[in-house]
Each structure stands twice: as structure tokens, then as C-alpha cells.
Amino acid sequence: MFSSRIYIGRFFFRTYKTDQIRVRFAPSPTGYLHLGGLRTALYNFLYAKKHNGKFILRIEDTDQTRIVAGATEQLQNDLEWSGIEIDEGPMQGGTFGPYLQSQRLKIYREEVQTLLDNGSAYHCFCTDNRLQLLRREALRKQEIPKYDNKCRHLTAHAVQNRLDKGEPSCIRFKISDNEESFEDLIYGRISYNISLNEGDPVILKSDGYPTYHFANVVDDHLMKISHVLRGAEWQISTTKHIQLYRAFKWEPPMFGHLPLLMNSDGTKLSKRQGDIRIGHYRDSHIFPLALLNFIVQSGGGFTKDLEKHLKPKCYSIVELANQFDISKINSHSGKLMADRLLEFNRLELRNKIEDAKQISKLIKEVKDLLKSNFSERVENNSLKLDDAYIQNILQWSCNRISKLSDLISKNLEFIWVIPTEYNIDKSSESSIDLLKNELEKEETELDTEHLNAMLKTFCKDHAIKYGSFMRTLRYVLSGLKEGPSVAEMVVILGKKNTIERLDLFLNKTKT
């Protein structure tokens, strides 16, 4: 299909004449936003942001059979969560609305009349039956099935007669059988002869709904879209769109087609894989900026080479927008390096921990996470939830975890969960009491190395069996039979909390 594409490098022979960059993201509400869709939205958004332009969300919902309830709202939520700000859209409104295609049917019918009047479009009365016969005949002859443009040649008189009789018809656009070219902002010159593979396409169906291609062109023009950045799967259709613009005597926007996003092993990303939904990443405690950085490092498009940057960095949206350069987008497909996602998330977590403005929000996120995961502990008050403590733990975790949810992994549960039940021999009581006194004498916080030494000396001095005492101690401090070393636990908990937990045990055993 791509055989007639000619590459003659990237050059830009036209600058856009209006005073504003206007881009759009135009999904169909047929499901969830996934990585590929987010990439398209993001590149449009970055381009608008860099040039003080406008980012428009348009919902292409003219195929009513494919609409999924609630998908439009979900799409907007996902975009907002990602940090993509919508300037005009179904919820935001705007001068060029409505932004739902199903609310623009009157506009399409008016515009189709222009093409009927200037002879670029015509009524087609062919029945489904006839079209199916054509198709079967072509397949039998091993030819490409396409409409034979029969109704192009009906006289105006004949058409009027059939319309008067109330015969159902659709409207088709006369495509030219010449090769059509355009300058792709990413791929350079693209040339293609649509008529080789397609008959005159339907632009308005007999039920009055426009087809995708027609509505898309009309809306991009009426919404004054200056640049269209979309997936490479639309590249061939663009030559058809150019013909529509010409029939209307409209100037087309600039087009750039984004290469496919692939898995690191070169296989195609699929919507069927549940794990590429944006909602999935959000639920997995991936930060929006980490996800955006993960996406942009796969396909170029930035003045600095993000991949080869010496110090890995999670860029802000403003930084990404400033660096964004369409001419630097790769024309070969981009591979997503799955392992980089957690790396970016770790960097973003560190940014947030080190940022005084963001830390309180982060603390709240940890609190919510704890409350939802240990709800029964909230009721009996055996969960550590104070801000200062959480902040300390976050600082400790800075280079150790890549997601907030790592903080509630089985191994680290003891940080939050205060043991309430002990199934320990009472004979440990005196040793624990002794250790408590010893710890209280320490004036500063101890590091792991010193604690290890101190615990060993302590056991030796009091003739306590080291191994079994450590097991008891771990159990008293955490309720865990296995896990990090006792010294490590004491460092994480801090002296004060450690003593508190020892006290709790002593009080329990006394009663």
C-alpha cells in the first residue's frame, strides 16, 4: 500500500498564515485512552504549548454503533490526569463548538450541499445488494473490491426524479485518479493515488450521518486547525483529505504523521493488552510525568537527546514543550523500553520528595494508600499516620523505591503497622526491658553499623542468645517472623518509635 510513497527528505515549504497555532486531539469514544492515544494527544499539546497555541479536544462520535458509555468523560479525566490541559472541548466549550461531532450534523449537511452544488459530490442510489455483488465479483476476479462510481454518471434530471420518488441515497465524493502529494512534517513528501484502491468514498450516509473522513476535514477547517499531528495509520487517507480541501477551495492544515509505537521486542502495542490503558498506570501508582517522559523517550521529537542525556531526568511539561521540535520526530517506529518507566517514576518520586511544594500532597497520597490498604488498622488505631513520620519515611525511601505502593509491600508493612498481638514467651520480657534502657541512653539516632555492633555487645554482656533474641525483637517491633534485619528496622523506625513499640510489648505482657 505504501509503494508510491516517495521520500525526498524533510523540508518545509510553507509557514502557517494565521496568527495562532491550533491543534486538536480527536478520538472516538470507543474505549479507554491508551498509550498510543496519549502520545498523539501529548505531541499536539506540547506543540500548542510551545507556540502559545490552543489544544482542542474533539470527540468523533458519528459512528453511534461503536460508542461506549462514559468513554468521553473517561477520556477527559485521563487527559487531565496526565497534565494535558484542554483549551476548547465538550466540557470547556469554545468559539468553534460544539466539539461533539454528533451535535454538528446540521453543519455537515450544509457543507455537503456545497460539494453537490459545485459538482464535486453526487447522490448514489446503489443498494447494499448491488455493492455486495460488486464486491463478490471483484474478489472472484482477484481484483481490489471498490465502488465502480456508477452513479457519478446519472443526469441531474434522473437524480431529481429518484429523489422525488423518495429513493434512499448517500452522498459520494468524486476522487481524482491522479496521484496526490503532500509534505508530511515528519516523513517528507508523500504521494499516493487513492483511486487505485478505492472508488468514490461515501461522505454522507443515507441516515444523514457523515463518514469519518468528511467530518474530520470539515471540522478541522471550521475549527481553524493549523497543524494535524496524528498516527501514521492516517497517512494514506490524508491524500484523500487534501482532495476534499481542494473541492471546498479551503487551505489544508499542515500534516505530520507519528510513527507507530511498539513494544521493546518490536511487537505492536495493542489496545487489547489491558496494561496499556492510562487508567491502569494511574492505578499502579505511576506518576503522570513519569508516564509522559516514558512515552517521549521512545520516538524523538526533542532538541536535546533525552535518551543520551548523561543524568537521567524526569522533565516537566514546560521543559518538554520548550524542547519539542516536530522536525526531530523519528520516522521509524518508536520502541517503548518498559524498564524505563519505573526509572522515570523513581526520579519523579524523588523530585516530589525534594520539592517543599509537593511533599504535603505526597504525604496525603501515602495516607490515603495506608488507609485503604489497612482499613481495619485505622479503626483500632494501630497505624502510623502522622505527617512528620510519613515525611521521614519518604525521605528514607527516596532512592530505595520506585512507586509509592512499594511502601506497603509485605517487607515494609512494619513501618506503618504497629503490632498489637504478641505470641512470645514471657521470658523475653526482661531482656527487652534491658535493651529499652540501653537504647534510651543513646543520645543520637544510630546507623545500621553501630546498631549491629551495639546489639551484639548487648547480647554478649547479658548472656543472651543472639539469634533467637533477634527473632523475638523483630517480632516485637514488626509482628513479622521474617523481613529486614533488626538494625535496619530500628533505623527506619527511629529511636523514639522503636522504644514506643518495646514499651507497648512490655505493657501487654505485664497485664
Ligand SMILES: [Zn+2]
Ligand atoms: Zn451508486
